[in-house]
Amino acid sequence: MDVQRKLEILADAAKYDASCASSGTEKRDSRDGKGLGSTEGMGICHSYAPDGRCISLLKILLTNACNYDCLYCVNRATSNVPRARFTVDEVVKLTLDFYRRNYIEGLFLSSGIIRSADYTMEQVVSVARKLREEHHFRGYIHLKTIPEADDALITEAGKYADRLSINIEVPEEASLAKLAPEKDVRAIRRTMGRLRLKLDEAREGRKLTPKGNTAPKFAPAGQSTQMIVGADSASDQTILNTSANLYGSYRLKRVYYSAFSPIPDASRALPLSAPPLLREHRLYQADWLMRFYGFDVGEIVDETAGMLSLDLDPKLAWALRHRDRFPLDVNRASREDLLRVPGFGTKAVDRIIATRRITSIRAADLAKLHIPRNKALPFIVLSDHRPSPHVLDSAGLAERFKPKATQLGFGF
Numbered sequence: 524m525d526v527q528r529k530l531e532i533l534a535d536a537a538k539y540d541a542s543c544a545s546s547g548t549e550k551r552d553s554r555d556g557k558g559l560g561s562t563e564g565m566g567i568c569h570s571y572a573p574d575g576r577c578i579s580l581l582k583i584l585l586t587n588a589c590n591y592d593c594l595y596c597v598n599r600a601t602s603n604v605p606r607a608r609f610t611v612d613e614v615v616k617l618t619l620d621f622y623r624r625n626y627i628e629g630l631f632l633s634s635g636i637i638r639s640a641d642y643t644m645e646q647v648v649s650v651a652r653k654l655r656e657e658h659h660f661r662g663y664i665h666l667k668t669i670p671e672a673d674d675a676l677i678t679e680a681g682k683y684a685d686r687l688s689i690n691i692e693v694p695e696e697a698s699l700a701k702l703a704p705e706k707d708v709r710a711i712r713r714t715m716g717r718l719r720l721k722l723d724e725a726r727e728g729r730k731l732t733p734k735g736n737t738a739p740k741f742a743p744a745g746q747s748t749q750m751i752v753g754a755d756s757a758s759d760q761t762i763l764n765t766s767a768n769l770y771g772s773y774r775l776k777r778v779y780y781s782a783f784s785p786i787p788d789a790s791r792a793l794p795l796s797a798p799p800l801l802r803e804h805r806l807y808q809a810d811w812l813m814r815f816y817g818f819d820v821g822e823i824v825d826e827t828a829g830m831l832s833l834d835l836d837p838k839l840a841w842a843l844r845h846r847d848r849f850p851l852d853v854n855r856a857s858r859e860d861l862l863r864v865p866g867f868g869t870k871a872v873d874r875i876i877a878t879r880r881i882t883s884i885r886a887a888d889l890a891k892l893h894i895p896r897n898k899a900l901p902f903i904v905l906s907d908h909r910p911s912p913h914v915l916d917s918a919g920l921a922e923r924f925k926p927k928a929t930q931l932g933f934g935f
């Protein structure tokens with residue numbers, strides 16, 4: 524099979540994995556004339572996930588053959604798809620060729636599990652080792668880590684990769700046992716814990732390394748994971764509780780949410796259709812609220828439903844459930860309270876705090892702060908604006924923000 528055909532199969536097989544983004548790593552380039560590649564700049568070559576998301580890395584599998592039979596996976600052992608396998612040298616050459624043609628900024632490499640976890644991980648690490656040590660490649664590398672692989676291989680992966688990830692797959696242990704019986708949630712969590720320790724050690728090492736000396740590196744862009752949404756019956760509350768636990772326990776950089784895509788010849792244990800794509804989007808918004816806006820899961824998800832509203836973004840839905848906390852005086856409120864106002868992003872809040880030291884904020888300033896007026900005005904007091912009480916208390920306020928039924932699919 525020629526490399527072109529392998530690329531077609533193995534890039535297509537990788538598109539279901541959402542857990543890659545070239546953010547958060549150290550700055551590195553080759554403008555000094557040494558090495559090749561850079562971690563800066565926008566991605567040029569794009570992969571597209573089934574839902575149309577754009578990913579700017581060469582995103583491939585080393586092989587889509589796999590010993591495991593995870594029901595939700597198109598590459599599972601019993602799947603009737605064409606199989607292919609790259610050699611290590613083929614992936615290295617492809618990455619360098621694509622980089623030289625300015626198609627990509629880096630590589631996202633995952634693999635089905637063949638022979639054994641150690642054998643597969645060794646192959647994956649060999650690609651990164653060759654790129655870094657033989658070709659001095661300085662672009663971004665994200666390696667998928669196999670939880671059962673030997674610790675020495677994982678340590679080596681962290682030496683070469685910017686980011687490592689292990690997929691938690693589904694939010695609940697019982698679902699994993701049903702959908703991916705060969706996967707061991709304890710091994711996944713144990714390896715996430717090992718990665719966290721190595722990341723902490725590397726950070727401490729950097730602090731203790733005298734200036735001018737090179738500190739030992741371990742995955743400077745940290746670790747991430749992916750959860751499939753809608754392959755089981757887990758509620759948004761369960762998903763977000765799992766994410767909160769993962770962020771807290773393993774200090775993950777990101778949890779990626781990937782809406783389940785029905786696959787050919789799917790098992791009857793799987794739903795027939797994909798969840799609304801908007802659900803994935805709402806989970807990302809909720810995740811953002813947990814990480815940057817000081818919200819707890821219990822506040823974000825209405826406990827009676829256990830699900831996020833598809834009609835309203837989670838912060839707006841929270842504000843509508845807590846109208847007693849509004850209107851908020853923008854010229855006096857704390858940063859924590861400002862972050863809870865619908866339409867107020869973190870940058871806008873920082874700019875509000877800087878601006879109000881000098882002058883009072885008026886309604887006309889909202890546009891300069893990139894704050895959507897219609898969304899924010901019912902919830903705030905400004906020096907020349909106070910919403911009338913009946914607006915905030917009216918039953919029709921929520922309706923005002925809901926999209927028309929025919930627009931649901933285009934709401935973000």
Ligand code: SF4
Nearest residue numbers: 589591593596599635
């Ligand atoms: S181990 Fe990975 S590649 Fe193999 S079937 Fe499971 S999810 Fe798919």
